[in-house]
Amino acid sequence: MINNLDISKAMTIKLDDVLPEYPVFKENVRRAPKRELTLNEREIKLALKNALRYVPESLHEKLAPEFLDELMTRGRIYGYRFMPKERIYGKPIDEYKGKCVEGKAFQVMIDNNLNHEVALYPYELVTYGETGQVCQNWMQYQLLKKYLEELTDEQTLAVMSGHPLGLFASHKTSPRVLVTNGLMIGMFDNPHDWAKATAMGCSSYGQMTAGGWMYIGPQGIVHGTYNTLINAGRKELGIPDDKDLAGHLFITSGLGGMSGAQPKAVEIANGVGIIAEVDYSRIETRLKQGWVSKVTDNLEEAFNTAKDYMNKKQTISIAYHGNIVDLLEYAVDNNIHIDLLSDQTSCHVPYDGGYCPKGLTFSERTELLNTDRDKFAELVNKTLAEHFRAVKTLVDRGTYFFDYGNAFMKAVFDSGVTEIAKNGVDTSEGFIFPSYVEDIMGPMLFDYGYGPFRWVCLSGKPEDLRKTDHAAMSVINPERRGQDRDNYIWIRDAEKNKLVVGTQARILYQDALGRRDIALKFNEMVRNGEIGPVMIGRDHHDTGGTDSPFRETSNIYDGSNVTADMAVHCFAGNAARGMSLVALHNGGGVGVSKSINGGFGMVLDGSERVDEILYKSIPWDTMVGVSRRSWARNEHSIETTVEYNKQFAGRDHITIPFVASDDLINKTLDNYNKN
Ligand SMILES: NC(=O)c1ccc[n+]([C@@H]2O[C@H](COP(=O)([O-])OP(=O)(O)OC[C@H]3O[C@@H](n4cnc5c(N)ncnc54)[C@H](O)[C@@H]3O)[C@@H](O)[C@H]2O)c1
Numbered sequence: 052m053i054n055n056l057d058i059s060k061a062m063t064i065k066l067d068d069v070l071p072e073y074p075v076f077k078e079n080v081r082r083a084p085k086r087e088l089t090l091n092e093r094e095i096k097l098a099l100k101n102a103l104r105y106v107p108e109s110l111h112e113k114l115a116p117e118f119l120d121e122l123m124t125r126g127r128i129y130g131y132r133f134m135p136k137e138r139i140y141g142k143p144i145d146e147y148k149g150k151c152v153e154g155k156a157f158q159v160m161i162d163n164n165l166n167h168e169v170a171l172y173p174y175e176l177v178t179y180g181e182t183g184q185v186c187q188n189w190m191q192y193q194l195l196k197k198y199l200e201e202l203t204d205e206q207t208l209a210v211m212s213g214h215p216l217g218l219f220a221s222h223k224t225s226p227r228v229l230v231t232n233g234l235m236i237g238m239f240d241n242p243h244d245w246a247k248a249t250a251m252g253c254s255s256y257g258q259m260t261a262g263g264w265m266y267i268g269p270q271g272i273v274h275g276t277y278n279t280l281i282n283a284g285r286k287e288l289g290i291p292d293d294k295d296l297a298g299h300l301f302i303t304s305g306l307g308g309m310s311g312a313q314p315k316a317v318e319i320a321n322g323v324g325i326i327a328e329v330d331y332s333r334i335e336t337r338l339k340q341g342w343v344s345k346v347t348d349n350l351e352e353a354f355n356t357a358k359d360y361m362n363k364k365q366t367i368s369i370a371y372h373g374n375i376v377d378l379l380e381y382a383v384d385n386n387i388h389i390d391l392l393s394d395q396t397s398c399h400v401p402y403d404g405g406y407c408p409k410g411l412t413f414s415e416r417t418e419l420l421n422t423d424r425d426k427f428a429e430l431v432n433k434t435l436a437e438h439f440r441a442v443k444t445l446v447d448r449g450t451y452f453f454d455y456g457n458a459f460m461k462a463v464f465d466s467g468v469t470e471i472a473k474n475g476v477d478t479s480e481g482f483i484f485p486s487y488v489e490d491i492m493g494p495m496l497f498d499y500g501y502g503p504f505r506w507v508c509l510s511g512k513p514e515d516l517r518k519t520d521h522a523a524m525s526v527i528n529p530e531r532r533g534q535d536r537d538n539y540i541w542i543r544d545a546e547k548n549k550l551v552v553g554t555q556a557r558i559l560y561q562d563a564l565g566r567r568d569i570a571l572k573f574n575e576m577v578r579n580g581e582i583g584p585v586m587i588g589r590d591h592h593d594t595g596g597t598d599s600p601f602r603e604t605s606n607i608y609d610g611s612n613v614t615a616d617m618a619v620h621c622f623a624g625n626a627a628r629g630m631s632l633v634a635l636h637n638g639g640g641v642g643v644s645k646s647i648n649g650g651f652g653m654v655l656d657g658s659e660r661v662d663e664i665l666y667k668s669i670p671w672d673t674m675v676g677v678s679r680r681s682w683a684r685n686e687h688s689i690e691t692t693v694e695y696n697k698q699f700a701g702r703d704h705i706t707i708p709f710v711a712s713d714d715l716i717n718k719t720l721d722n723y724n725k726n
Pocket of ligand 1: 171374
């Protein structure tokens with residue numbers, strides 16, 4: 052019978068046989084609330100055994116009670132003792148140990164995701180979106196680091212829900228890391244079974260770029276939010292293409308990981324924003340960054356200031372410290388007109404702390420979550436119903452409301468308000484309000500292939516970022532389309548807008564060939580020694596990569612919005628073409644079982660090998676989504692694929708749908724029914 056000594060001897064990559072000091076927790080660091088824990092005694096024992104798998108037997112006796120205490124008080128075993136004692140942040144790549152550039156680059160990315168200035172609950176390894184983790188626990192973090200130090204350019208590291216399964220031989224042109232997070236077998240693919248598996252240490256919520264290690268701070272979403280707002284203004288408020296949101300009011304909620312981008316975006320779009328946030332620490336973070344310009348807990352003051360700035364046609368973002376529902380009810384009661392309205396509370400996990408009930412302060416919400424989850428759920432449902440009423444009244448009075456990809460409308464429906472469903476019964480026909488993807492981002496951006504391309508200058512040097520900004524700008528033709536002009540202006544002003552939080556990173560919406568050309572240009576600059584190595588990637592929230600009927604694929608109307616083939620193909624195709632890191636997750640921004648989403652990371656080391664990979668993989672990564680949208684008969688995607696087939700004749704070829712006329716379909720059915 053093999054014993055633990057034999058097992059220890061069988062591994063060269065493992066945690067040390069030394070008990071780390073217990074960490075000192077800083078008071079002012081946000082902590083995750085207790086997570087759902089419904090394990091029976093057998094499962095609790097399993098959870099303990101599972102966590103102890105990571106550590107040598109000599110430490111088991113000491114750690115077992117500690118891990119059990121974490122499980123019972125926090126709902127998860129985080130292994131706090133294994134948390135590094137020094138500050139975690141994305142250091143310049145040369146400061147990491149490693150046998151290949153990718154191994155070092157991924158360490159930069161992981162550490163950036165856990166930087167206290169970047170992460171939402173850094174002690175619980177949560178980067179953003181209330182529950183989005185880099186990996187499940189600190190033992191995994193330590194082990195991942197060790198594997199990445201050993202990884203060579205002829206191996207691939209398999210990572211399953213944060214767990215490094217091992218290093219296996221592959222090719223120089225294979226991915227160096229394959230990541231999956233939270234994938235479940237169909238019949239268990241629901242939040243409850245997933246939470247059980249996670250509490251037992253067998254699954255992880257990677258959100259999108261948290262578990263795919265490509266998070267770049269809230270900047271990642273500022274550009275998308277800016278695009279959404281400015282295009283919502285054009286579409287709904289009649290703002291011309293060359294004008295901005297001056298004089299218009301946008302109201303929303305959330306100043307968290309992603310939602311914190313909203314005040315910055317509204318200022319870049321030159322509008323006036325009021326953003327409700329219940330957690331003062333989040334307001335403080337955005338205030339310190341300069342992303343919010345004023346704070347108040349007085350609703351009259353908030354609206355008076357907004358009015359003043361709207362009259363002056365000047366921009367301001369105001370954080371309202373309080374509940375979004377109080378703010379909206381004030382607007383309803385005082386007949387205040389709101390132009391654009393949304394919400395970005397973490398409604399993908401409303402019962403896990405993502406949505407704060409009315410009448411509770413933020414600390415009362417945390418306390419109630421810890422003591423009485425049923426009561427908490429009851430209050431969430433009541434508040435969601437009130438939230439819906441206020442939104443409905445405002446919409447009836449002329450406000451444009453859009454769901455902002457946080458599953459708000461699904462949460463309202465789940466709370467018992469079936470009136471929010473289009474057919475009043477179930478969600479199969481969608482909701483009575485539009486989602487931003489259906490109305491704006493889908494038809495105006497994703498259908499052409501425009502999506503959130505991003506990069507990180509791994510040297511950590513601001514001058515590298517400046518050089519890449521200029522290089523990217525030189526690739527864009529602002530005369531081609533309105534979208535190109537917006538992107539050109541975005542990148543031209545990016546440095547001035549002080550968007551960097553954490554590593555030297557940038558986001559820039561681009562279409563398939565724009566992304567390819569920028570990536571090739573950067574690789575050439577690395578080759579010429581003008582800049583250090585660069586990691587490119589994207590948000591999973593994109594044209595391709597993500598199947599999510601309540602968000603990314605909500606403007607797919609051919610019935611295929613309930614399928615996940617595209618996300619899996621995107622992942623597999625990126626792996627086959629040699630992207631450095633490929634990731635596939637369950638859930639993302641809308642919650643477990645509501646989406647399958649994927650992303651990639653590609654390290655530009657200046658080599659010709661990388662040029663080759665970029666030529667083939669970058670167009671695929673985007674065009675898989677455009678092709679699928681085209682097949683669903685989305686008009687701009689059809690235009691884009693027709694053009695692509697011409698340009699790539701003899702290399703790539705996309706199947707394009709013949710469009711049957713509605714008249715013919717109706718006539719055929721009428722005739723059938725008559726006979
Ligand atoms: N639209 C997109 O492109 C996009 C992208 C990423 C994430 N999301 C989704 O948006 C949501 C927010 O993401 P995040 O990373 O900012 O999450 P987060 O949890 O960091 O932030 C949400 C914030 O909402 C606040 N909040 C909760 N209930 C409130 C209430 N009733 N009134 C006022 N404030 C309240 C919380 O205190 C928190 O700070 C998530 O559901 C996420 O999945 C959308």
